[in-house]
Amino acid sequence: NHMGLVKSTSTLQLIKNLIDGQPDAAVPGIYTNESSASCASPGRTYLFSSHSPVELHVYDSQGRHTGPKDGAVELGITGSDSMTLGEDSFALVPEGDTYRIELDATGSGSFDLDIETLENGVSVESVVYLNIPLQSPDTKAETSFSGTGLALSLDSDGNGTTDEIIQSTATLVGPAAGDTAPPNISLAIPSEVVVGASITASFSATDDLSGVASIAATLDGTPVSQGGII
Numbered sequence: 001n002h003m004g005l006v007k008s009t010s011t012l013q014l015i016k017n018l019i020d021g022q023p024d025a026a027v028p029g030i031y032t033n034e035s036s037a038s039c040a041s042p043g044r045t046y047l048f049s050s051h052s053p054v055e056l057h058v059y060d061s062q063g064r065h066t067g068p069k070d071g072a073v074e075l076g077i078t079g080s081d082s083m084t085l086g087e088d089s090f091a092l093v094p095e096g097d098t099y100r101i102e103l104d105a106t107g108s109g110s111f112d113l114d115i116e117t118l119e120n121g122v123s124v125e126s127v128v129y130l131n132i133p134l135q136s137p138d139t140k141a142e143t144s145f146s147g148t149g150l151a152l153s154l155d156s157d158g159n160g161t162t163d164e165i166i167q168s169t170a171t172l173v174g175p176a177a178g179d180t181a182p183p184n185i186s187l188a189i190p191s192e193v194v195v196g197a198s199i200t201a202s203f204s205a206t207d208d209l210s211g212v213a214s215i216a217a218t219l220d221g222t223p224v225s226q227g228g229i230i
Contacts, residue, residue, distance in 0.1 A: 011085065044095035046145060047116040047123075049088065053107035053134065054141075056089035058082075059100040066091050098146040105139040113152070115145055116177065123178035130169040130213055141166075169213050176209045183207035201228045 050056040057067035064076035067089075073082050081092040093099060095117075103111065110131045117125040127149030132141060138158030143150050152166040172179070188202035201224045205212050217224040224230055 014085070043120070045118045046093050046095060046099065047114075047118055048091045048093075048099075048101055048145075049114045049116070050103055050111055051088050051114075052109060052111035053087055053137075054089070054103040054105050054111045056082075056084075056091055057102040057104065058091045058093060059102070060093070060097045061099075066093065095147070098144055100142065100144050103141040105134045105137050108134050108136050108139075110134055111141075113141075113143075115149060117147065124174065126172045126177040127168050128170045128172065128213075129166065132166060170211070172210050176211070179207070179209035181207075181209070183212055198229045201226060201230050 048056060048058055055068050057065060058077065058080070059065050060077050064078075066075050066077040066080040066082050067073070068082075068084060073084075075082060077093050079094040081090075083090050101113070101115075103113065105111075110133050113129040113132065115127040116123045127145075129152055132152065132154065133139075133156070135156040136158070140155045140158055141152050142155075143152045149168050149171060151168075153162045154164040154166055155161060156163040183205045184207070186204045186206075190199055193199060201217065203215070203217050203226065205215050215226075217226075219230055
């Protein structure tokens with residue numbers, strides 16, 4: 001969330017280094033000039049991003065690796081880039097190969113994976129995997145990508161055996177793939193609410209471009225069902 005972002009030491013260091021004119025001292029892949037950024041280069045590139053407690057590793061067909069290694073970042077894939085900011089990780093690679101994406105849990109909970117195809121730096125397709133469960137820090141997930149999204153293999157206990165095959169949540173193309181505008185959220189609340197009285201839960205969310213994958217609500221941390229009494 002926004003509060004967590006500005007409290008992050010890595011974010012504050014990034015801002016300081018950008019002001020000092022030393023963007024690469026903060027994290028790889030941050031540029032002060034758009035023409036210098038790999039994602040703005042001509043042609044097609046693939047941008048892999050993971051969110052929540054996982055490490056993101058990308059391997060090409062020759063086994064070369066881009067991602068974290070021994071506390072640093074390895075850019076073994078020619079023309080690749082990689083960065084990690086908090087629990088968000090990103091890897092950029094050129095089109096023209098089949099890539100294996102591996103995700104290693106660093107905690108329990110869940111994670112999201114987004115695979116974007118960029119055309120001259122503009123997102124033209126996005127394959128999204130949402131709320132993938134992380135049973136423990138031993139959980140691993142893997143998929144391959146060469147322009148078409150495949151199912152995600154989940155090894156919940158890290159014993160080397162696939163426990164579940166997970167299909168992508170959605171594939172977005174065209175303007176929907178680059179949609180960053182938040183959905184419109186509606187809460188139907190009576191104009192007058194009596195303290196201690198109950199009301200019917202009524203909420204909705206819409207998005208004209210990418211659509212809405214799921215809708216959930218909580219009140220003081222407790223899940224609330226649509227039409228339920230709160």
